[in-house]
Amino acid sequence: MYSLVSQSSSPPSLTSSSSIPSICMNKHIQINPRNQNSRKHKPFSIKCKHPICSPRIINPSVNSSDNVARKVNCLIAEFKSLKEPIDRVKTLLHYATLLPFLDESIRSEENKVPGCTAQVWLEVKMDFEGFMRFRVDSDSEITKGFASCLIWLLDGASPEEVVAVKAEDLAEMNVGILPANSRVNTWNTVLLSMQKRTIALAEQRFGDSSKSLALFTCK
Amino acid sequence: MMSSIGGAFSKILPSSSSSYSSSLSLKKPPTCFNSWALARRTSCAAAASSVASETQSLGHATRPDFPILHQEINGSKLVYLDNAATSQKPTAVLNALHNYYEAYNSNVHRGVHFLSAKATDAYELARKKVATFINAPDSREIVFTRNATEAINLVAYSWGLTNLKTGDQVVLTIAEHHSAVVPWQIVAQKTGAELKFVSLTDDEVPDMEALRKLLSKNTKLVVLHHVSNMLASVLPIEEIVLWAHDVGAKVLVDACQSVPHMVVDVQSLNADFLVASSHKMCGPTGIGFLYGKSELLAAMPPFLGGGEMIADVFLDHSTYAEPPSRFEAGTPAIGEAVGLGAAIDYLSGIGMQKIHEYEVELANYLYGSLREVPNVRIYGPAPSETVTRAALCCFNVEDIHPTDIATFLDQQHGVAIRSGHHCAQPLHRFLGINASARASLYFYNTKQDVDDFITALKDTISFFSSFK
Numbered sequence: 001m002y003s004l005v006s007q008s009s010s011p012p013s014l015t016s017s018s019s020i021p022s023i024c025m026n027k028h029i030q031i032n033p034r035n036q037n038s039r040k041h042k043p044f045s046i047k048c049k050h051p052i053c054s055p056r057i058i059n060p061s062v063n064s065s066d067n068v069a070r071k072v073n074c075l076i077a078e079f080k081s082l083k084e085p086i087d088r089v090k091t092l093l094h095y096a097t098l099l100p101f102l103d104e105s106i107r108s109e110e111n112k113v114p115g116c117t118a119q120v121w122l123e124v125k126m127d128f129e130g131f132m133r134f135r136v137d138s139d140s141e142i143t144k145g146f147a148s149c150l151i152w153l154l155d156g157a158s159p160e161e162v163v164a165v166k167a168e169d170l171a172e173m174n175v176g177i178l179p180a181n182s183r184v185n186t187w188n189t190v191l192l193s194m195q196k197r198t199i200a201l202a203e204q205r206f207g208d209s210s211k212s213l214a215l216f217t218c219k
Numbered sequence: 220m221m222s223s224i225g226g227a228f229s230k231i232l233p234s235s236s237s238s239y240s241s242s243l244s245l246k247k248p249p250t251c252f253n254s255w256a257l258a259r260r261t262s263c264a265a266a267a268s269s270v271a272s273e274t275q276s277l278g279h280a281t282r283p284d285f286p287i288l289h290q291e292i293n294g295s296k297l298v299y300l301d302n303a304a305t306s307q308k309p310t311a312v313l314n315a316l317h318n319y320y321e322a323y324n325s326n327v328h329r330g331v332h333f334l335s336a337k338a339t340d341a342y343e344l345a346r347k348k349v350a351t352f353i354n355a356p357d358s359r360e361i362v363f364t365r366n367a368t369e370a371i372n373l374v375a376y377s378w379g380l381t382n383l384k385t386g387d388q389v390v391l392t393i394a395e396h397h398s399a400v401v402p403w404q405i406v407a408q409k410t411g412a413e414l415k416f417v418s419l420t421d422d423e424v425p426d427m428e429a430l431r432k433l434l435s436k437n438t439k440l441v442v443l444h445h446v447s448n449m450l451a452s453v454l455p456i457e458e459i460v461l462w463a464h465d466v467g468a469k470v471l472v473d474a475c476q477s478v479p480h481m482v483v484d485v486q487s488l489n490a491d492f493l494v495a496s497s498h499k500m501c502g503p504t505g506i507g508f509l510y511g512k513s514e515l516l517a518a519m520p521p522f523l524g525g526g527e528m529i530a531d532v533f534l535d536h537s538t539y540a541e542p543p544s545r546f547e548a549g550t551p552a553i554g555e556a557v558g559l560g561a562a563i564d565y566l567s568g569i570g571m572q573k574i575h576e577y578e579v580e581l582a583n584y585l586y587g588s589l590r591e592v593p594n595v596r597i598y599g600p601a602p603s604e605t606v607t608r609a610a611l612c613c614f615n616v617e618d619i620h621p622t623d624i625a626t627f628l629d630q631q632h633g634v635a636i637r638s639g640h641h642c643a644q645p646l647h648r649f650l651g652i653n654a655s656a657r658a659s660l661y662f663y664n665t666k667q668d669v670d671d672f673i674t675a676l677k678d679t680i681s682f683f684s685s686f687k
Contacts, residue, residue, distance in 0.1 A: 085293050085630045093686055117639045118622050119653055139653065140620035141683065186622075 068161045071153050072169055092145025099148045102137050113193045118143040120190055124197040126205055132162050132198050136190065146187030154194060159202040163195045277577040278665035281569070284309040285663050295633030298671045303448050303476060303611050303659035304637050305498045308562070312501060315561030319554040327553055328527065328544075342553050345560030346543070352563045353474075353493065354484040355510050362509040362516070362543040363551055367475045368398035370494035370509035371442075373546055374471055375402035377519040378492075379440070385411030387439045390468070392417045392425040393649050394447050397642040399473045403442060412439070419649065422600045424452040431462050438468040445477035449643045449657065450599030451582070451608040453477070456488045464489075469515070475499055476609060479566075479661070481575040485510050497555065502562035506555035509546070516542035523548040574662045581660050581669065582610035588673045589614060589658075594680065598650060611659035613641065616676075619683045621656035627682060632675035 082088050111121040118140030125133045134155050136147040149170075154162050167188045282288055285307045290297050299307065319341065325334035327342045343358075350358040364370040379402075383389070389403050393416045400414075407414050415438075417430040425443070434441070441463045446453050456472055463470045471492040477483050479500035485493050492515070496507040511519075521528055521539055525548035530538040539545050566574065583602050589595055594617040602608045616624060625638035637657045640647050647653060658672055 086627075089627060089630050093683075097686070117654060118620055138620075140622050141686065142623050142626055143620075 068153060068157050068165065072165060075149055075153065076170070089142065092142050092149075094145070095148040096141045096144035099136065099144055099151070102135060106135060106137050113190055115189050118186055120147065120186060122147075122190060122193055122197070124194060124201065126159075126198075126201045130202075130205060131156050131158055132194075132201075134194060138186075140186070143186045143190075147190055150187065150191055150194065159198050162198045165191065165195075167191055276665055277569070277573065277662050278581075278668070281309075281663045282665070284311070284565075286310060286313075288663065292633035292635070293630055295631070296671075298632070298634040298668050298675075300658040300660060300664065300668065300672055301635045301637050302661035302664070303499070303641075303657065305504070306479060306501050306661055307663065308501055308503065308558075309565050311565045312503065312558050312561045316503060316554055316558045319557045324554065326550055338553055341557045341560070342551065345556040345563075348560045348563045349508050352567065353478065353495075353510060354486050356486060357513060359541075359543055360510055360513055360516065362511065362546045363556055364494075364507050364509055364546075365505060365552070366498070366507035367473065367494040367496040368507075370507055371398055371471070371473070372402045373509055373522045374492050374494075374511070375406045377522045377546070378469075378515065379403070379406040379412075380410060381518075381520060383407070383410040383412040383439055386437060387412040388415050388435070388437045389413070389440045389442060390415045390417065390430065390433055390438055391442045392430070392444070393419065394425055394450055394452075394643060394646045395442065395444060396448060396473060396475070397644070399442050399444065399471075400645070403440075416645070419450075422606075423450055423598055423650075424600050424606075425454060427455065427459070430459065434462055434466045434468065436466055438463070438466050440469050440471060442471045442473070444473045444475075445483070446474075446480070446609045447599065448476050448611070448659075449613045449641050449646055449655070451611050451613070452599050453607055453609065456490060460489045460491075476611075480571075480578055480609060482571045491515055497559040497562065500559075500562055501565060502559035503555045506552045506559050511542070513542070516546070519546075521548070522546055525549045527551070569662070577662055578610040578660065579607055581664060581666065582608045584666050585610060585612055585658065585660060585669050585672075588669055589676075592616075592673060592676060592680070594618075595676075598655065609659075610661070610664075611657060613655045613657045615652060615655050616680055619680065621654050623683060624656050624676070624679050627679045628672075628675050631682075632671075632678065634672050634675045636672070 079088055079091070082091060106123050107119075107121045111123050113120040113122050118138050120136065120138045120140075120143055123135040127133055132154065134151050136144070136151060138144045138147060153165065170187070170191070287307050288297060288299060319338075323334050323337040323341070325332070325338040327335065327339040329335070330339075346361050346363065347358045349355075349361045355361060362370070362373065364373060379389075383406060387410070389407065389412055391400060391403065391414060403414055406412070415433055417425050417433060420426045425447075430441075441459065443454060443456075443459065445456055456470075460470045469491040471494070472488065472490040474483055474493050474495045476499070478495040483493075490510075491512050493510040494507065498504040498507075519542075523546075524537075527550070528540050528545050528548040530540050586597065586602055586608060589597055589612050596615050596617070598613045598615075599608065600606045615621060621638035625636050628634040628636060637659070639654050641655070641657055647655065660668070
């Protein structure tokens, strides 16, 4: 679970019990822990029994697009509040520790994300309701941290929500000054991989109707 | 909460207020002039032109010439240890570039007006300086290219496509830079030639015995580095050239990591082709050169077509200029050539032998210091009486990704090193690793830089270890 710190001017904080970056500094953003992911259609129970559901994710299948956008803003606000670059590194390293331990089977060639300086393995699946499920591993802790943030943003989101996230929206998460097309900008590469594979799975599942997703992919 | 996590981290990390000088900021050094006589009047030039005093290392003496080194990164003094990727530029080079564009920028070789004549003279003077720098017998054996990569591609597409056929072999080592491998893969595909790679010995140097045994009458070309950008090893080029010529093969030497750091004499080496890049030797980016023996260049067809490289152009055919113009299509990087000339002047003013001797000292200091850090694995041969390493160390720290190390070093300590595969993926694969970190020095670095790097590295390792 996580709590809202909406009024405080202090930096956002992480609760040790939550693997989700907790806090949004923007007092106008209300995040209700119970209904935060409410949709018009039926929500999933917290204890999702799907085998790939991460136990960390609450109501993974009911991310509204509004909520993904809010989460993006939340994350940006958190990183923006970290004035010292080293604090961003520390934050990312902490987030890296929150990723669940994955066995070696995820480290397959099929899952490997090309074009990264660190090795990154990304598993992308679509659950039976058509929402995206992601798991990630890396040999770099900082990369894991970035990936952890991406997972928090997008695990359980709809394909449309996944492809709608723009790389430049997350520029504030950069450690250092890394242009989007730098080979060292691994998280950008991971995001693109998540989006491309989401489109592929959506096309497989839903056919022509998902072709418009490609228009949203960040290049 | 975040503050408590931050508090926990502060207990792990030393104070970032640092033992570094906190007053460092970007300083504008005194202006340097091109003439060494004038340069002696300024502190900047005095440091550059004179022999380092007994109390002052070459690094300390030359640092004032490099404005970019005098800045802070994330609150820490910049410690630039990425010279194998690119070198920094002395004020003399910056001034030469500025002066060119301010005073006599003009297109070369064709114009009859004053500015064009002056620009042409300066461009061709730069060519002569390169020739003198590597002791090429004739400046017409120097072809200006965009960089060493383009120079290798020039040989591959011009000499290679003409001279290689099915059954021919090109011998390389697994430690070659991608720029020395990929063009030959492309040409081998087109011609049916075969690439053969020499592996490493247990000492992690290319196996010279294996290379010698690999050479045969089918070998048409040997492509190899002079100094490895990852192993720091130095190959016996003169010997290899003898072996190669014995079987009728040509030799192309990638001298990117040697020309900037030591005396390189192409006549002594007797290499057929040699390439280097300006930006690794205190010169600007955007220019490099190919040295090729006159008779080889004369027989080679053009690489790129266009203006400058022609003699006459008709609608149905064209005739081509003699080398080097034949291989310099279009308007060249004139200002950059002038800058490279200024860089050569600067380096020559210090003396390449002096630079080399100082860097051997630094190399041993770096290796010795890094070897003392626990859980660090350095690649390449250990220095000894018979083995000289270049002033660079590629290394890995157990259980910590090199990119994480490089990021922390940069963010927390202002130390710039490189992480990744250093354009040597086959070598990494052979060594069983995906990436490594690399600290590489140049003559403006000091032992203090090495000390700062080692201190920062230990702090980095301690930080990541505490996380696990």
